[in-house]
Amino acid sequence: MRFILGFIGAVFAGVLLISLISGVATYVKSPPAPLASDEFHKAPKPLHLASDGAFGKFDKRQLQRGFQVYSEVCSACHSLKLVSFRDLKGLGYDDAEIKKIASDWKTQVPSVNPDTGEEATRKALPSDNFPPPFPNEVAARAANNNALPPDLSLMTKAREGGAAYVYSILTGFQNEPAELVKKFPDAKTPPNLHYNPYFANLNIAMPPPLTSDGQVEYQDGTKPTVDQMARDVAAFLVWTAEPNLEARHANGTWVVIFLLIGTILGYLAYKQTWYEAKRAVRPTGVLDPENQAKNRRAKAKAGIAG
Amino acid sequence: MSFSWAKPYEPKSAFMRWVDDRLPLPRLVYGAVGGGYPVPRNLNYWWNFGVAAGLFLTIQIVTGIVLAMHYIPSADGAFNSVNGLIMRDVNAGWLLRYAHMNGASFFFIVVYIHIFRGLYYGSYKAPRELVWMLGLVIYLLMMATAFMGYVLPWGQMSYWGAQVITGFFSAFPLVGEPLRVWLLGGYAPDQAALSRFFSLHYLLPFVIAGVVILHIWALHIPGSSNPTGVDVKDERDTLPFHPFYTAKDGWFSAAILLVYAIVTYFAPNYLGHADNYIPANPLSTPAEIVPEWYFWPFYAILRSFTVDFILPAKLWGVLAMFSSILLLFFLPWIDRSPVRSGSYRPVFKRFFWLLVIDVLILGWAGGGAPTPMRNVISQLAAAYYFLHFLVILPLVSAFETPLPLPRSISESVLHGEEAEAAPAGGKPRRTKTATAVIE
Numbered sequence: 066m067r068f069i070l071g072f073i074g075a076v077f078a079g080v081l082l083i084s085l086i087s088g089v090a091t092y093v094k095s096p097p098a099p100l101a102s103d104e105f106h107k108a109p110k111p112l113h114l115a116s117d118g119a120f121g122k123f124d125k126r127q128l129q130r131g132f133q134v135y136s137e138v139c140s141a142c143h144s145l146k147l148v149s150f151r152d153l154k155g156l157g158y159d160d161a162e163i164k165k166i167a168s169d170w171k172t173q174v175p176s177v178n179p180d181t182g183e184e185a186t187r188k189a190l191p192s193d194n195f196p197p198p199f200p201n202e203v204a205a206r207a208a209n210n211n212a213l214p215p216d217l218s219l220m221t222k223a224r225e226g227g228a229a230y231v232y233s234i235l236t237g238f239q240n241e242p243a244e245l246v247k248k249f250p251d252a253k254t255p256p257n258l259h260y261n262p263y264f265a266n267l268n269i270a271m272p273p274p275l276t277s278d279g280q281v282e283y284q285d286g287t288k289p290t291v292d293q294m295a296r297d298v299a300a301f302l303v304w305t306a307e308p309n310l311e312a313r314h315a316n317g318t319w320v321v322i323f324l325l326i327g328t329i330l331g332y333l334a335y336k337q338t339w340y341e342a343k344r345a346v347r348p349t350g351v352l353d354p355e356n357q358a359k360n361r362r363a364k365a366k367a368g369i370a371g
Numbered sequence: 372m373s374f375s376w377a378k379p380y381e382p383k384s385a386f387m388r389w390v391d392d393r394l395p396l397p398r399l400v401y402g403a404v405g406g407g408y409p410v411p412r413n414l415n416y417w418w419n420f421g422v423a424a425g426l427f428l429t430i431q432i433v434t435g436i437v438l439a440m441h442y443i444p445s446a447d448g449a450f451n452s453v454n455g456l457i458m459r460d461v462n463a464g465w466l467l468r469y470a471h472m473n474g475a476s477f478f479f480i481v482v483y484i485h486i487f488r489g490l491y492y493g494s495y496k497a498p499r500e501l502v503w504m505l506g507l508v509i510y511l512l513m514m515a516t517a518f519m520g521y522v523l524p525w526g527q528m529s530y531w532g533a534q535v536i537t538g539f540f541s542a543f544p545l546v547g548e549p550l551r552v553w554l555l556g557g558y559a560p561d562q563a564a565l566s567r568f569f570s571l572h573y574l575l576p577f578v579i580a581g582v583v584i585l586h587i588w589a590l591h592i593p594g595s596s597n598p599t600g601v602d603v604k605d606e607r608d609t610l611p612f613h614p615f616y617t618a619k620d621g622w623f624s625a626a627i628l629l630v631y632a633i634v635t636y637f638a639p640n641y642l643g644h645a646d647n648y649i650p651a652n653p654l655s656t657p658a659e660i661v662p663e664w665y666f667w668p669f670y671a672i673l674r675s676f677t678v679d680f681i682l683p684a685k686l687w688g689v690l691a692m693f694s695s696i697l698l699l700f701f702l703p704w705i706d707r708s709p710v711r712s713g714s715y716r717p718v719f720k721r722f723f724w725l726l727v728i729d730v731l732i733l734g735w736a737g738g739g740a741p742t743p744m745r746n747v748i749s750q751l752a753a754a755y756y757f758l759h760f761l762v763i764l765p766l767v768s769a770f771e772t773p774l775p776l777p778r779s780i781s782e783s784v785l786h787g788e789e790a791e792a793a794p795a796g797g798k799p800r801r802t803k804t805a806t807a808v809i810e
Contacts, residue, residue: 070761074762075762224645225645317637320636327625
């Protein structure tokens with residue numbers, strides 16, 4: 066049996082070796098052409114938010130500003146399907162404000178005419194989720210050069226880099242570097258796409274949404290630069306993706322303290338339990354001549370009389 | 372009951388005597404994890420991961436049952452029920468979900484340590500072959516359960532992971548494709564697949580719990596192994612499980628829970644993949660399809676076969692991947708060294724650590740996009756994996772000269788007893804009993 070198994074092992078190793086050699090040969094013969102995205106794609110710019118870290122909390126004023134940017138800019142194309150108006154309480158709005166935000170929302174909620182039973186729409190209520198800007202995917206694509214604007218509810222969890230990625234995309238639009246076009250003539254940004262080095266394949270379908278300072282008029286007096294608006298909406302999308310973040314951080318801190326105390330007490334209990342057992346490993350005890358001899362030797366060595 | 376000196380259960384009250392006469396369940400528990408199970412006194416902390424694995428199985432079952440109350444197993448509703456309802460509206464739903472998600476990872480972490488402990492200390496050798504094999508059955512069931520659980524949120528990685536993993540079966544000639552269609556209930560993962568994965572994901576943990584009972588039962592016949600690998604000779608070699616190992620497992624489990632809590636509360640998505648927060652879309656393949664981290668070494672083995680040599684490359688990969696686990700069932704007969712513990716096997720020990728590094732490299736190779744460099748490293752590491760178990764291990768066990776073994780467990784524990792015996796210059800030890808410190 067060992068022989069058969071050894072043979073099987075050698076066969077697997079042999080086929081792997083053949084795979085390796087053929088892979089290396091292919092690589093040497095026709096090395097893969099470098100891609101423009103390998104060279105020009107950039108990691109997200111650093112972004113620090115109040116919600117970062119183990120004790121992070123949301124900056125509610127920033128979230129409100131971010132929500133304003135979402136309402137006035139992003140929501141023209143992007144849905145926020147998993148978030149409901151009542152959730153806005155987490156941003157510091159009161160019930161009356163939320164009711165007003167819901168009923169003033171630009172798209173209405175599908176409903177049924179109570180008299181005729183025909184399809185109708187009604188104003189949104191706090192209990193409704195944000196109604197999407199387009200009724201379905203076909204409509205969304207038709208309005209956006211066949212590109213589908215993704216739902217933003219989970220965006221900061223659905224992309225590597227999270228909020229920093231969102232911030233970098235929003236502030237990363239630029240002209241395609243001449244160097245890139247010179248080096249990779251095929252990688253020229255196609256019409257209807259927009260060069261953005263923070264996007265995986267460098268060309269994003271979304272046109273720059275934040276184009277000029279003052280595009281949104283902040284009520285709290287913060288200067289609405291493009292950079293500021295991008296930061297604020299990134300912070301807002303951290304909240305939409307993880308509305309329970311503050312509860313998680315607070316709860317986690319107490320659980321960690323509790324378990325730390327539990328671990329220490331458990332360790333002390335363990336030491337206490339084992340104290341005798343660890344001492345009593347010499348089962349024959351004091352009267353064991355072998356033990357006494359050892360003891361004497363050790364004492365003599367240490368220079369202790371007795 | 373393993374040893375003749377194991378204490379029999381003695382009911383402390385009339386009520387317990389009444390129960391014990393009719394249903395000796397307390398007796399069973401006492402003999403299994405109480406004062407009636409003698410355990411070698413020299414177990415080190417690598418022996419604490421079995422109990423920890425049981426702890427995580429329990430956490431997974433408890434959190435999973437509550438999550439199932441809120442989860443909607445439909446292709447239209449699954450993603451929103453997890454990311455909308457459970458994460459936002461269910462009381463502490465976010466905690467249950469993150470605890471379950473990371474609980475799976477921690478279950479695998481402790482089980483991997485448990486398995487490698489068994490590999491190093493020869494826990495698979497006679498008379499514990501069945502303990503080892505039942506453990507491998509648990510591991511296979513865990514892999515199936517974890518895979519199906521990862522499909523349930525119906526994100527992009529869920530969907531494409533299901534696509535790739537069920538695709539393994541189509542590698543087999545003739546029966547492959549019909550088998551895959553039968554397993555999925557369709558030509559691609561859809562409602563039928565999601566429903567059955569949910570059903571099985573709920574069932575299998577209880578099967579695991581059943582096999583865990585067999586695993587512990589089989590263990591308690593010869594009793595626990597120990598770091599010297601020397602058999603227990605008499606009562607001096609053992610301590611009752613309770614209170615000694617309950618105390619040790621207790622504090623150590625709390626320490627593991629502490630790490631688990633830190634990850635669950637402060638980095639809940641660290642071990643996951645961002646793409647699974649995008650709803651499943653059969654029309655858009657992710658840039659790279661990566662399984663959960665605990666499958667990475669096997670994924671690397673699968674991808675390492677790139678050439679159609681007699682058989683198609685995909686079939687080679689699938690065969691090798693299944694073999695990489697199945698060969699572990701033969702380990703008790705592959706390694707014929709009578710010495711159990713790696714501590715007394717100088718050559719084996721070196722190869723063992725090489726294997727650990729090899730599996731870590733395979734994990735790295737399986738977790739990223741297959742670049743030419745990564746492929747070469749992955750192929751070398753995969754080849755070593757098979758050579759290690761099927762060629763090197765039988766040879767090492769045949770030719771190696773082991774170090775002399777201690778005569779008994781209690782003798783091995785006496786390392787350093789001389790220094791302890793004389794409190795030279797130090798403050799005297801507490802002298803509670805005559806046998807304790809030799810003054």
